Amino acid sequence: MAQDKKIMKIADFLCEEAVILDLEASNFEEVIRVLGGKLRDQGFVKDDFVEAALERERNLPTGLPLGGDYNAAIPHVDIEYVNKPALGLATLKRDVVFYNMVESDEEVPCRLIIMLALEQPKSQVEMLQSVAAVLQNPETIRSLVNAKTREEVFTILS
Amino acid sequence: MAKTVIVSCGTGIATSTVAAKAIEEACKAAGISVMTKQCKGQEIPELLKQGADLIVTTSTLRFDPGIPVVKGLAFLTGIGIDAVVEEILGHLRDE
Numbered sequence: 001m002a003q004d005k006k007i008m009k010i011a012d013f014l015c016e017e018a019v020i021l022d023l024e025a026s027n028f029e030e031v032i033r034v035l036g037g038k039l040r041d042q043g044f045v046k047d048d049f050v051e052a053a054l055e056r057e058r059n060l061p062t063g064l065p066l067g068g069d070y071n072a073a074i075p076h077v078d079i080e081y082v083n084k085p086a087l088g089l090a091t092l093k094r095d096v097v098f099y100n101m102v103e104s105d106e107e108v109p110c111r112l113i114i115m116l117a118l119e120q121p122k123s124q125v126e127m128l129q130s131v132a133a134v135l136q137n138p139e140t141i142r143s144l145v146n147a148k149t150r151e152e153v154f155t156i157l158s
Numbered sequence: 159m160a161k162t163v164i165v166s167c168g169t170g171i172a173t174s175t176v177a178a179k180a181i182e183e184a185c186k187a188a189g190i191s192v193m194t195k196q197c198k199g200q201e202i203p204e205l206l207k208q209g210a211d212l213i214v215t216t217s218t219l220r221f222d223p224g225i226p227v228v229k230g231l232a233f234l235t236g237i238g239i240d241a242v243v244e245e246i247l248g249h250l251r252d253e
Binding site for chain 1 (some may be wrong): 171172231
């Protein structure tokens with residue numbers, strides 16, 4: 001039951017306009033520009049968030065090998081670029097190469113991207129733990145990757 | 159005396175928060191007194207000056223800090239989590 005409560009938090013923070021399904025992208029820069037752009041358009045992040053996220057991803061990547069059919073990346077940056085905490089989510093039409101967070105020269109082909117706009121991490125521990133819980137559940141990952149509508153995504157994460 | 163664990167990630171606030179919380183819980187369960195300090199990778203040298211027993215990192219470290227380092231991606235992905243927790247506890251248990 002505790003798990004259910006945690007996962008609810010994700011839907012609470014998920015920005016509807018920044019849920020993009022079957023995105024066609026050829027590299028991680030495109031993915032970050034699209035997702036970050038939506039969060040910016042909705043006022044959750046500052047104008048320079050996207051550039052900061054790109055810079056961060058190049059230097060300190062966020063790709064996570066999950067050991068199942070699909071891998072994920074969780075692009076994010078310092079709190080100074082964020083106005084209000086939010087999450088964006090994209091599923092990709094085809095795998096896009098991100099790089100391993102802890103082994104930055106290792107390629108990780110990713111299909112699910114969860115962008116984190118964090119403002120006060122300490123109070124958002126639960127939300128972060130929920131993201132981790134999703135990443136650790138291959139069934140949830142598969143359902144998200146196969147989701148056809150935003151409503152489905154919200155249902156899965158509620 | 160409490161052991162000090164530096165928990166680092168790219169921003170010092172996001173993934174290290176998840177890792178630090180998990181490390182604290184695992185240590186508590188194992189009866190090990192621990193203090194975690196979160197930081198960005200590049201802030202590690204500064205924190206090392208105050209002394210530390212172990213570094214757990216979720217981001218790529220590009221230097222040798224001179225103390226044991228454990229890669230903590232498992233706190234996010236769950237893959238090999240038991241082994242990683244055991245490795246951490248092994249570094250923190252008194253001989």
